[in-house]
Amino acid sequence: MRRRGPLTLAFIAGVAMIIQFFSPHPILRTVYTEALNWYRIISAFTFMLGLISLMRSHITKVTHKRAGWGYSIVTIVSFIVMTILGFTYGTGAGTPFDKMYEYVYAPLGATVFSLLAFYLASASFRAFRARNIDATILLVVAIIIMLGRVPVGSFIRWGRFSLPGLAEWIMAYPNMAAQRGLLIGIALGAICMSLKIILGIERSYLGRGG
Amino acid sequence: MWQKVSSLDRRWIYLGVAICAALPLILEFILPIPATPPVKRLFDTIDNMPPGYFILLSMDFEPSTMPELLPMAYAIAQHALSRGIKVGFMTLAPAGPGMIEIVLEDIRKAYPDRKYGEDYVNLGYKPGLSAVILGIGEDIHRVFPRDAYGTSLEDIPMMREIHNYKQIELVISLSGAGYPDAWILYANARYGQAVATGATAVMAPLYYAYLATGQFVGMLGGLKGAAEYAELVRKVGYMRIPEVQHRVGVQMSSQSFVHIYIVLLIIVGNIAFFFIRRQRGR
Numbered sequence: 379m380r381r382r383g384p385l386t387l388a389f390i391a392g393v394a395m396i397i398q399f400f401s402p403h404p405i406l407r408t409v410y411t412e413a414l415n416w417y418r419i420i421s422a423f424t425f426m427l428g429l430i431s432l433m434r435s436h437i438t439k440v441t442h443k444r445a446g447w448g449y450s451i452v453t454i455v456s457f458i459v460m461t462i463l464g465f466t467y468g469t470g471a472g473t474p475f476d477k478m479y480e481y482v483y484a485p486l487g488a489t490v491f492s493l494l495a496f497y498l499a500s501a502s503f504r505a506f507r508a509r510n511i512d513a514t515i516l517l518v519v520a521i522i523i524m525l526g527r528v529p530v531g532s533f534i535r536w537g538r539f540s541l542p543g544l545a546e547w548i549m550a551y552p553n554m555a556a557q558r559g560l561l562i563g564i565a566l567g568a569i570c571m572s573l574k575i576i577l578g579i580e581r582s583y584l585g586r587g588g
Numbered sequence: 589m590w591q592k593v594s595s596l597d598r599r600w601i602y603l604g605v606a607i608c609a610a611l612p613l614i615l616e617f618i619l620p621i622p623a624t625p626p627v628k629r630l631f632d633t634i635d636n637m638p639p640g641y642f643i644l645l646s647m648d649f650e651p652s653t654m655p656e657l658l659p660m661a662y663a664i665a666q667h668a669l670s671r672g673i674k675v676g677f678m679t680l681a682p683a684g685p686g687m688i689e690i691v692l693e694d695i696r697k698a699y700p701d702r703k704y705g706e707d708y709v710n711l712g713y714k715p716g717l718s719a720v721i722l723g724i725g726e727d728i729h730r731v732f733p734r735d736a737y738g739t740s741l742e743d744i745p746m747m748r749e750i751h752n753y754k755q756i757e758l759v760i761s762l763s764g765a766g767y768p769d770a771w772i773l774y775a776n777a778r779y780g781q782a783v784a785t786g787a788t789a790v791m792a793p794l795y796y797a798y799l800a801t802g803q804f805v806g807m808l809g810g811l812k813g814a815a816e817y818a819e820l821v822r823k824v825g826y827m828r829i830p831e832v833q834h835r836v837g838v839q840m841s842s843q844s845f846v847h848i849y850i851v852l853l854i855i856v857g858n859i860a861f862f863f864i865r866r867q868r869g870r
Binding site: 410411414415417418420421422424425469470471476479480483484485486487488490491492495496498499500502503504506507508517520521524525527528529530531532542546549550553554557558561 | 596598601602604605606609619620621622624625650651652653654655682683685686689690692693714715716717718719720722723726727730731737789792793794795796797799800809810812815840841843844845846847848849850851853854856857858861862
């Protein structure tokens with residue numbers, strides 16, 4: 379029963395959702411809208427699960443003084459401070475929570491993301507080598523895109539052709555064709571996986587013993 | 589010598605990036621930014637929309653991608669509000685509400701003639717990604733019973749006539765993750781909703797497939813897309829927060845310099861690679 383229950387539930391829910399997609403019957407519409415409500419409520423509860431898991435992991439790290447435990451203290455303190463500020467003063471515009479978000483969290487997030495530029499430059503210098511024909515094609519296309527996607531590229535022209543135009547053509551045709559292939563592959567994979575879950579073939583979501 | 593070049597200390601490379609990024613920001617140097625077709629398509633869609641129509645601006649991003657995506661939100665919001673188009677702000681990203689507040693703070697100052705609840709509304713954040721997008725197709729009032737400040741949607745004048753995608757002219761998802769895919773899958777494919785996106789430069793190549801099929805009516809790709817859109821908005825005289833447009837222009841110059849620097853690094857790295865390989869061959 380421990381295994382059969384969730385499998386039966388997944389089968390009924392999956393089949394019901396497929397049937398409602400093809401039928402405008404009022405009962406099925408109600409089932410559909412209720413299912414959407416349930417989904418949103420369950421999604422909200424997953425945040426609690428995430429928070430508990432995050433705190434447990436960092437508290438364990440601090441108590442055992444594992445590598446990088448100092449960073450875990452920062453995470454725990456930040457979490458507690460933001461939670462207290464949020465619950466005490468609210469989260470609206472102008473509140474301490476909002477100020478912390480705008481003047482601490484937002485610049486920190488942007489800074490960490492910006493560091494990518496430094497790593498990218500270093501990695502490009504060391505790894506981008508024209509070792510063979512394939513690597514050379516990749517290299518040339520990368521240079522065209524890099525220069526064609528910034529304003530300075532618009533100064534590079536040959537008659538009717540411009541570097542941004544060439545970059546846009548690469549994005550709109552060869553890139554698009556490759557992306558389309560990937561998307562079709564992903565979609566087919568998702569359909570197969572969904573069918574396997576509905577039919578009870580794929581059981582990894584049940585965890586251990588599934 | 590080439591061996592030395594090839595094993596250049598990464599700190600020198602970092603210093604070069606820092607100088608290239610900082611110089612245009614200090615000198616406030618702006619290069620011309622012509623609009624590309626995907627940006628022009630989104631601009632034209634909003635520009636040809638009659639006043640009074642409603643668009644949903646879903647700011648599905650968090651501070652990490654803010655430098656690229658926040659200027660897009662500013663440019664689109666200014667374009668729409670200046671044309672009398674009603675804007676609904678929402679987010680599917682947990683840390684997204686703060687991003688909306690940053691934009692709205694400036695919008696309130698720049699548009700004293702536009703009233704909250706009549707011309708724009710902040711619906712805030714709702715968890716559940718696909719369930720939220722599908723739920724809006726059934727009844728937006730059930731998904732967002734209240735706005736971000738706790739006011740019932742029934743009490744917000746502009747939302748009384750908006751119930752589902754039939755009354756929403758366009759959805760624009762600004763994101764550095766897979767949120768625009770979800771809008772395509774659940775809003776466009778299921779309800780035929782017109783969708784556009786503003787994506788980070790890393791994500792933009794993925795969405796050309798949807799642009800080609802017309803599933804995305806337009807797209808802003810990275811900071812360049814934001815700069816192009818801001819420039820188009822400025823040209824038609826709708827730019828009421830000019831410092832944003834100026835900042836994006838300067839940042840694009842900074843990006844130009846860094847890109848040139850990286851291209852030079854790649855060229856130098858390859859020259860060193862060939863000489864070392866030739867020496868080893870001998």
